[in-house]
Amino acid sequence: MADGIVILTSANFDETIKSSTTPILVDFWAEWCGPCKAMNPILTEIAKEQAGKVTIAKLNVDDHGDIAQRFSVMSIPTMMVFSEGEMKLKMIGAKGKPQLLAEIAEFIPTKS
Amino acid sequence: MSATEMTHQKVIIIGSGPAGLTAAIYTARANLAPLVIEGEPSSTSDQPGGQLMLTTEVENFPGFPEGVMGPDLMMKFRDQAARFNTTFITEKVTKVDFSQRPFTVWVRDTKYTAESIIVSTGAQSIMLGLENESRFYGHGLSTCATCDGFFFRGQEIVVVGGGDSAIEEATFLTKFASKVTIVHRRDSLRASKIMQDRARNNPKIEFKWNSQVTEIIGTNKLEGIGLVDTVTGESSKMSVTGLFVAIGHRPNTDLFKNILDMEANGYLQTRPGSSYTNIDGVFACGDVQDHTYRQAITAAGSGCMAAIDCERWLEAQH
Numbered sequence: 001m002a003d004g005i006v007i008l009t010s011a012n013f014d015e016t017i018k019s020s021t022t023p024i025l026v027d028f029w030a031e032w033c034g035p036c037k038a039m040n041p042i043l044t045e046i047a048k049e050q051a052g053k054v055t056i057a058k059l060n061v062d063d064h065g066d067i068a069q070r071f072s073v074m075s076i077p078t079m080m081v082f083s084e085g086e087m088k089l090k091m092i093g094a095k096g097k098p099q100l101l102a103e104i105a106e107f108i109p110t111k112s
Numbered sequence: 113m114s115a116t117e118m119t120h121q122k123v124i125i126i127g128s129g130p131a132g133l134t135a136a137i138y139t140a141r142a143n144l145a146p147l148v149i150e151g152e153p154s155s156t157s158d159q160p161g162g163q164l165m166l167t168t169e170v171e172n173f174p175g176f177p178e179g180v181m182g183p184d185l186m187m188k189f190r191d192q193a194a195r196f197n198t199t200f201i202t203e204k205v206t207k208v209d210f211s212q213r214p215f216t217v218w219v220r221d222t223k224y225t226a227e228s229i230i231v232s233t234g235a236q237s238i239m240l241g242l243e244n245e246s247r248f249y250g251h252g253l254s255t256c257a258t259c260d261g262f263f264f265r266g267q268e269i270v271v272v273g274g275g276d277s278a279i280e281e282a283t284f285l286t287k288f289a290s291k292v293t294i295v296h297r298r299d300s301l302r303a304s305k306i307m308q309d310r311a312r313n314n315p316k317i318e319f320k321w322n323s324q325v326t327e328i329i330g331t332n333k334l335e336g337i338g339l340v341d342t343v344t345g346e347s348s349k350m351s352v353t354g355l356f357v358a359i360g361h362r363p364n365t366d367l368f369k370n371i372l373d374m375e376a377n378g379y380l381q382t383r384p385g386s387s388y389t390n391i392d393g394v395f396a397c398g399d400v401q402d403h404t405y406r407q408a409i410t411a412a413g414s415g416c417m418a419a420i421d422c423e424r425w426l427e428a429q430h
Contacts, residue, residue, distance in 0.1 A: 030262065033183075033256075033259040034165035034182060034256070034258065034259070035153055036259070037165075037183055038153035038159060038160050038165065041202065042153065061262070062262070068263075073263070074250060074251060074252065074260065074263045074333070075155070075249070075251075075254055075256075075260045075263065076259050076260065077155070077259075078250065092155070092249065092250030093154065093156060093249070093250065094153035094154050094155045094159065095152065095153060095154060096152030096153060096154075096202070096204065097202070097203070099152070
């Protein structure tokens with residue numbers, strides 16, 4: 001875990017999603033993707049501000065392509081929200097913090 | 113940094129491509145402590161770092177004999193600006209008022225004022241403008257070859273366009289795709305000679321001349337495209353699983369309509385040989401005012417001009 005962000009791999013993906021006590025936002029990214037890099041500071045801020053309410057996780061599609069394939073990722077960044085072990089929301093493309101927060105709002109508990 | 117502490121600046125730079133960040137480096141080194149409102153991440157529109165964030169290898173930026181990845185180059189620009197006391201806001205300007213000084217810039221509800229403004233909002237890619245286009249974005253249709261090429265390994269894909277960016281994307285995509293067809297509405301390319309030769313000598317690249325994309329076909333993801341021959345008017349279909357669009361750019365000047373003087377095509381007008389706009393104290397640099405050269409290096413050069421013009425103008429006010 002770096003900056004409060006969970007690093008997902010082929011090995012820990014299913015267990016992490018299943019056992020997460022909060023909704024979990026997974027960012028599918030790769031080193032060579034400019035817009036993915038642009039999302040990093042935003043995701044770090046959200047991880048800090050929403051700690052305990054939503055978990056922020058990252059999955060490198062270069063290293064763990066099997067997971068990306070399983071969820072039909074064809075463009076990165078793609079961000080997904082998993083809740084109670086299931087994928088509830090799929091967002092394609094980079095976006096600003098206000099827009100991202102609005103899109104995931106329904107998964108963030110209002111009371112902590 | 114709270115909004116209230118940051119309300120008044122000597123200079124606000126709107127946009128953060130090569131022009132805006134060069135202007136930031138120069139104004140920061142002139143002790144003007146610039147505020148850069150760098151934009152919001154996006155995969156389809158303008159964004160922090162500018163158009164180079166969606167490109168691959170940049171081979172013509174001096175100082176990088178081995179080439180450099182567009183996003184890496186822009187990170188270096190940003191780090192250099194940050195080193196000299198530049199403040200960044202990763203949001204989009206939503207409104208400006210240049211009718212009186214200090215000038216006012218809004219980011220949603222937050223208001224910032226400044227003695228001077230440097231506009232470097234750049235340009236963004238034009239999409240095809242087809243009815244169902246947005247539905248296929250991320251499902252076979254892409255605006256970013258570097259981001260998405262990887263997912264088209266062994267597939268047949270199409271790149272639309274005939275300029276340098278189209279050829280660069282097509283060449284890059286041959287790393288992954290089994291075949292790349294360049295669809296262009298004319299019978300010759302606009303791209304530079306070296307890029308053209310590279311494409312023509314690449315066995316995985318084919319050309320489809322005088323053709324325009326009229327339709328995107330598919331249920332859940334892209335399965336093919338409809339084409340029309342621009343000479344004969346004949347329609348045809350082609351099956352492809354990936355479609356990359358690089359047909360040109362438009363300036364990001366919506367914010368400045370009826371405020372700053374523009375050319376008929378929407379690009380900002382600057383006084384020849386300078387970065388002065390029609391409003392005293394508002395300067396423009398980079399692609400937002402350049403539809404001729406549109407290179408990272410010319411954008412950076414004009415960003416330097418804007419910073420120097422701005423610094424001298426500020427000095428003259430006292």
